[in-house]
Amino acid sequence: MNTDQIGGFLHEKGVKPSFQRIKVYEYLMNNKEHPTVENIYRDLIKEIPTLSKTTVYNSLNTFIEKGVVQAISIDGNEMRYDLYERRHGHFKCEVCGRIYDFLPPKEAYEELEALEGFLITDRQIYLKGVCKNCR
Amino acid sequence: MNTDQIGGFLHEKGVKPSFQRIKVYEYLMNNKEHPTVENIYRDLIKEIPTLSKTTVYNSLNTFIEKGVVQAISIDGNEMRYDLYERRHGHFKCEVCGRIYDFLPPKEAYEELEALEGFLITDRQIYLKGVCKNCR
DNA sequence: TTCTTGAGTTGTAATCATTACAAGATTGGC
DNA sequence: GCCAATCTTGTAATGATTACAACTCAAGAA
Ligand SMILES: [Mn+2]
Ligand SMILES: [Mn+2]
Ligand SMILES: [Zn+2]
Ligand SMILES: [Zn+2]
Numbered sequence: 001m002n003t004d005q006i007g008g009f010l011h012e013k014g015v016k017p018s019f020q021r022i023k024v025y026e027y028l029m030n031n032k033e034h035p036t037v038e039n040i041y042r043d044l045i046k047e048i049p050t051l052s053k054t055t056v057y058n059s060l061n062t063f064i065e066k067g068v069v070q071a072i073s074i075d076g077n078e079m080r081y082d083l084y085e086r087r088h089g090h091f092k093c094e095v096c097g098r099i100y101d102f103l104p105p106k107e108a109y110e111e112l113e114a115l116e117g118f119l120i121t122d123r124q125i126y127l128k129g130v131c132k133n134c135r
Numbered sequence: 136m137n138t139d140q141i142g143g144f145l146h147e148k149g150v151k152p153s154f155q156r157i158k159v160y161e162y163l164m165n166n167k168e169h170p171t172v173e174n175i176y177r178d179l180i181k182e183i184p185t186l187s188k189t190t191v192y193n194s195l196n197t198f199i200e201k202g203v204v205q206a207i208s209i210d211g212n213e214m215r216y217d218l219y220e221r222r223h224g225h226f227k228c229e230v231c232g233r234i235y236d237f238l239p240p241k242e243a244y245e246e247l248e249a250l251e252g253f254l255i256t257d258r259q260i261y262l263k264g265v266c267k268n269c270r
Numbered sequence: 271t272t273c274t275t276g277a278g279t280t281g282t283a284a285t286c287a288t289t290a291c292a293a294g295a296t297t298g299g300c
Numbered sequence: 301g302c303c304a305a306t307c308t309t310g311t312a313a314t315g316a317t318t319a320c321a322a323c324t325c326a327a328g329a330a
């Protein structure tokens with residue numbers, strides 16, 4: 001996806017595609033390691049010297065509202081961000097801090113839909129432990 | 136469970152059962168609505184006027200380390216706490232803010248164990264949406 | 271019992287992620 | 301081009317959590 005395509009996509013999703021928002025979205029497309037706001041800001045400011053951290057927060061919150069991005073709160077102290085694409089779970093290694101994607105079996109998610117009388121807008125499966133590399 | 140029984144239980148789990156720790160644990164036993172540190176502190180200080188909020192944090196972190204309490208980070212900005220009893224998931228209503236327990240089908244959790252090469256020490260399933268009462 | 275020592279508690283200060291807010295910039299429709 | 305609405309920016313405020321150092325407590329040795 002190039003800049004125009006991202007703009008079109010965001011527009012479809014009800015997000016006005018400003019320059020900054022396109023850059024933030026693009027960043028998440030190219031950086032799948034669940035970056036923090038700080039990560040995003042420190043990298044993007046190289047390209048956009050006038051960028052404000054508040055704009056990163058604002059953009060992400062708009063994306064979340066419109067359902068194109070998900071916030072990952074697996075880490076009690078800072079949020080991580082990820083595109084809302086195919087459903088997957090997240091595993092955080094307590095040693096190296098990395099957050100891995102994993103695909104829980106379809107059943108895990110399908111069964112979660114079974115709750116009656118509750119409107120579900122977001123589902124997250126978080127695992128913690130020690131990753132393969134760190135054992 | 137009375138005070139002595141809680142003390143015995145904590146001792147078994149490797150936690151020295153101080154007066155304050157017993158009170159915090161007892162609070163979690165009697166208040167299953169996933170309280171915040173603030174909730175715990177504001178209620179317990181009525182009984183223990185010398186209590187420090189730091190002690191609440193310290194006690195909870197000790198409990199978590201020893202596996203008798205779980206931290207719930209479904210809410211990006213403040214932690215909630217819950218005894219580590221039978222496995223269950225948490226649903227947060229975005230309207231009233233309440234956090235509900237629910238029992239995902241056994242399979243959901245069992246399948247999560249299937250990750251190879253990773254040591255798993257904690258699993259959390261979080262749903263968000265609107266609860267029955269608030270629709 | 272008294273002493274000693276390590277662990278637990280307390281209060282305050284520091285940290286740091288996130289939001290609030292107001293002023294300035296931008297954009298799209300008239 | 302002009303206007304109103306929206307977006308961006310910088311700074312200040314908020315608030316949860318941790319750091320730290322002094323104090324207290326409890327258990328074991330002498
Ligand atoms: Mn992911
Ligand atoms: Mn619960
Ligand atoms: Zn690791
Ligand atoms: Zn509700």
